[in-house]
Amino acid sequence: MNGYAGRILRVDLTVRSVRPEELSAELARGYLGGRGFAAKLLWDESPTGGSPLAPEAPVIVASGPLSGLFMPGSGKVTFAAKSPATGGYGDSNMGGHLAAELKFAGYDALVITGRSEQPVVLVIDGGKVSFRDGSPYWGKGALETEAMLKSNLGEDFQIATIGPAGERLVAFACVSHDFGRQAGRTGIGAVLGSKRVKAIAVRGHGTIPVAKPAAFRDKGKEMFKACFAKPGFKEWTPYGTAGVTDWVNEVGAFPTRNFQTAYFDGHRDINGQTLKERILVTDKGCFACPTPCGKYSRLERIPGRAETFVEGPEYETIALLGGNCLLGTIEEVAYANYVCDELGLDTISGGNVVAFALECFEQGLISADDVGRKVRFGDLDSVVHLLKLIAARRGIGDVLARGVKGAAEAIGGGSEEFAIHVKGLEWSGYEARYAPAMMLSYMTADVGAHHNRSWAITHDVATGRGSVEGKARRVIELQHIRPLFDALGVCRLQWVEIGFELEHYAELFPLVTGWDYTWPDLLRLSERIWNLTRCFWLREVPGFGRSMDYPPGRLYKEPVPSGPSQGHVIDRPRLDALLDEYYALRGWDANGRPTAARLRELGLDFVLPGLKGKVS
């Protein structure tokens, strides 16, 4: 099948078997790849009502039909599972070189089930798949493990690892690759940890077939040239995502002090310009990326700490470990980033959980005895101490390891009001009390409070931040376009950041696959995938519906106390107006459940038996 390696590798860790299986044309044509494969395979194969950490629970690692190809940004891979953070659909996509290598090795996707008795490293060397003893690496850092495996297996292996946090099943443990790229969100690192998979190493030498080689090659060349010619090509790249830090503060949307406010005075000391001036070593790009957002840094100025290397910090880390924990210098943010990376913790959830704990401590809901010392906002030692407690699950760390939702349930005392999450997934870097479209994006994202499905804050700024009317339509439009990139296995940043036209992808797709899909056809598939993940939530989470689409109390009850958004908040009736419009446009009922009619229209008839009594 053109565009695809043509096989899925099934791995059962319990009996240590591997089985390559031909990729079905039905799966490829109907769900494309990446998160589309994840949604379909999890629906079909995740045992209904099962624990995310049970041996039977599958982990999906999936590339897309454009991954690994000669075109801008073709390096994206999706990691997916039933999320231990939320109990619902979980995925996280990652750049680097793993997606391409997987296809060169002959596989579009991995489906990993079972549980190994001993820690294991899964080694995929083209057609040769083996299980190596993972014990020498167990307990080691995620970056350290990658370095050890590179030296033991060969530099040309592409390696994904988990850190100690994944081994200890922390709900926001990530998967790490290429010394600083992560599939950060939804706790896939914990699912791999539960299976005792310390690492996956891949190497391959194969060719990815395309339908029209000469035309594809020429189109690929044209796409690179078009990127080079964009004005943003040279303007955006030097700072990467960190370049947006000042702007987010100027519009009052920067998570600060556990989302107490939306503006951080010290933002200029942790922004992209400061990163570039003070700590940058090299730009670090993913496979086939013309606009590398990766900034690789060296830290030598932090008193009492050894020289440290870290990829980043990128914007999300700056927001959540910086503003949200009040770390005031780029070096401190980068150091906390490094600690998260080595422990295998998502920096977004990690920054949220630490800030939540700091606020609980301030309010006396947890004590110095629980924490092992006094802790405070703005103190790097406090942040690092808490991160290490979490990864070790020591003391209060064991409670915090559940994420803010689970921790608030255990700690009580009204802390759920400032546990900043949706559906159990902590909020990423855009405070949305004065940005209704962005707020709705977070409320309805299909993994929980993550920005990547719809980044709509500029739409709010352009069309009026005070109004909720008409916002849902744009959010839905973005929720189909942006995740489509994750299904195709490519990065969206050339489009998002430098204005690279979507028409290029529409033109390229048939040259790769030979299928006469138009852009609207592809968006339709993206909508199908969106509805399928919603159905997964509905099937797996008891009582799932509208009530799980709301932000925590702080974000709709407390007006922003300072900065450019001061005084603003979107109250409950206006949140309801947003949801009402959103559900109606999607063809869902008032409780946020897709209707049977809508599901049939989208070719999702097969979900209906599994949702008996839940949809009508």
Next chain:
Amino acid sequence: MRVVLVGMSHLARYMPGGSPRFELVADGPLTIAQALDLAGISPQLVMAALVDGQRREKSFCLEDGAEVLLVPPLAGG
């Protein structure tokens, strides 16, 4: 004087008339901020402005015939 404002990336859809290029004729002198105001473009939509490839503050005074590239805020992923 006459200046051209060019909205980059997703800013294009929010430019006056919905087209990426907007030509503004007004009495000078004119700063970038004043040009945005006259054109009805929210300064909050503009993360950076480039004149002849150089990044300029919004207080920068434009010359007749200048082309100003408006870079919108860019999302972290």
Next chain:
Amino acid sequence: MSLRSIDERCSGCRVCELVCGWRLFGENNPKKSALRVTGEFPAPGRYRVVTCDQCGECAEACPVGAIALGAAGAYHLDAELCTGCLACVEACPRGALFTHPDVAQPIKCILCGECIEFCPREALLDGSREEARS
């Protein structure tokens, strides 16, 4: 023309390898390219591009005379004459001759310049043009 790299500019994207695989074999396969990007991580955190500088030591080492200097300044490997002994790979001082399990002969740079054209970082350059300018 001569190919040289400014490694500090490289961001490791491997577009050079991709375009090279297309040029030499008409395939989407960076493993069939005549140059390599290597990374040194976690420390000191830098990339290097392994490129052929057409020094000719491979031609000297070849026992059957399968490698010869062409008109454009590149040494070309004649697949008909090559026995696949890999003496040239051993002899290359830069490690810039590559092997691939599906290709009988070593893969060698033909100095086509496409990697220069498509490097997003201007990390690959035509050294002769640089010299002419200075």
